[in-house]
Amino acid sequence: MLSVSRMWAHRHLLGIEELTVDDIRLVLxxxxxxxDRPEISKSEDRKSGLLRGRTVINLFLEPSTRTRTxxxxxxxRLGADVVNIGAATSSVTKGETLLDTVRTLDAMDTHxxxxxxxxxxxxxxxxxxxxxSVVNAGDGAHEHPTQALLDALILKRKKGCxxxxxxxxxxxxxxxxxxxxxxxxxxxxxxxxxxxxxxTMMPPSPAALGTTVRSFEHMQDxxxxxxxxIMLRIQTERLEGVSMATTREYSRVYGLGPRLLDFAxxxxxxxxxGPVQRGVExxxxxxxxxxxxxxxxxxxxxxxxxxxxxxxxxxxxETPSQAVS
Ligand code: NCD
Numbered sequence: 257m258l259s260v261s262r263m264w265a266h267r268h269l270l271g272i273e274e275l276t277v278d279d280i281r282l283v284l285x286x287x288x289x290x291x292d293r294p295e296i297s298k299s300e301d302r303k304s305g306l307l308r309g310r311t312v313i314n315l316f317l318e319p320s321t322r323t324r325t326x327x328x329x330x331x332x333r334l335g336a337d338v339v340n341i342g343a344a345t346s347s348v349t350k351g352e353t354l355l356d357t358v359r360t361l362d363a364m365d366t367h368x369x370x371x372x373x374x375x376x377x378x379x380x381x382x383x384x385x386x387x388x389s390v391v392n393a394g395d396g397a398h399e400h401p402t403q404a405l406l407d408a409l410i411l412k413r414k415k416g417c418x419x420x421x422x423x424x425x426x427x428x429x430x431x432x433x434x435x436x437x438x439x440x441x442x443x444x445x446x447x448x449x450x451x452x453x454x455x456t457m458m459p460p461s462p463a464a465l466g467t468t469v470r471s472f473e474h475m476q477d478x479x480x481x482x483x484x485x486i487m488l489r490i491q492t493e494r495l496e497g498v499s500m501a502t503t504r505e506y507s508r509v510y511g512l513g514p515r516l517l518d519f520a521x522x523x524x525x526x527x528x529x530g531p532v533q534r535g536v537e538x539x540x541x542x543x544x545x546x547x548x549x550x551x552x553x554x555x556x557x558x559x560x561x562x563x564x565x566x567x568x569x570x571x572x573x574e575t576p577s578q579a580v581s
Pocket of ligand 1 (some may be wrong): 400403
């Protein structure tokens with residue numbers, strides 16, 4: 257599936273922060289060729305699949321529809337044995353620690369642990385304590401690398417090149433791991449990143465995410481001339497102690513409707529990682545409108561996760577000492 261001349265050196269995928277521009281390009285190229293070949297991207301190939309005989313465990317200790325399902329499909333389409341564990345059905349509800357859960361999975365000779373966890377840093381913690389490859393499927397407000405990679409794949413396919421694009425990321429930026437991973441990735445790839453949201457939902461130092469990342473106070477300025485707008489859900493699960501306007505007030509100021517969208521480039525695309533709160537951050541006419549690529553993002557997610565599972569398991573095979581990060 258991938259060109260062997262280009263090396264991927266990571267046993268884990270923990271965050272965009274650890275990736276080089278070449279690493280990002282490698283994942284995007286691999287995922288792009290999967291998307292272009294439906295015979296790979298849509299069929300389960302359990303006999304000759306690249307992950308045949310390998311076990312992928314999706315350990316999702318936070319709710320998820322898209323990410324969990326797409327990791328499951330990605331693993332199955334590569335021929336892996338895929339097991340899903342959710343918070344409600346795991347022994348976490350009986351008081352088992354994350355470390356004991358991971359040790360238990362390790363004892364069953366698991367090759368990849370795909371982890372979603374409410375705590376920032378959970379994937380890094382697990383990665384140093386398991387023989388499996390760890391793929392971060394979202395850790396608290398920290399990172400969601402495969403979401404940023406699939407968003408980048410959509411941008412590349414729709415716009416040709418990421419460098420030089422103007423991308424507005426709007427809403428609850430501070431508590432969103434999607435915003436953080438996207439800003440890091442787009443900054444590394446040379447896009448102009450504009451962050452906009454209520455003051456209590458903005459990161460204190462956007463430039464720390466990348467030299468091309470800046471904050472905007474007004475949505476109209478953030479969206480003006482943008483090639484793409486990534487809208488974010490308010491991360492209510494992480495909002496303890498944050499004062500917030502009413503939903504109606506929020507959507508009036510920060511929601512994306514047709515009038516605000518008119519300030520973007522005429523061919524601008526509208527993105528959202530899902531789940532969408534219709535009528536809050538996105539007007540339904542925009543969510544379902546011709547500029548929305550939300551469902552294409554979902555399809556790209558399966559391809560990106562197939563590429564990532566392939567790459568991390570290759571790195572594992574090629575580096576038996578497992579000295580790489
Ligand atoms: C995002 C997440 O879980 O961080 N969703 C996703 O993975 N598709 C964004 C969100 O929940 O708002």
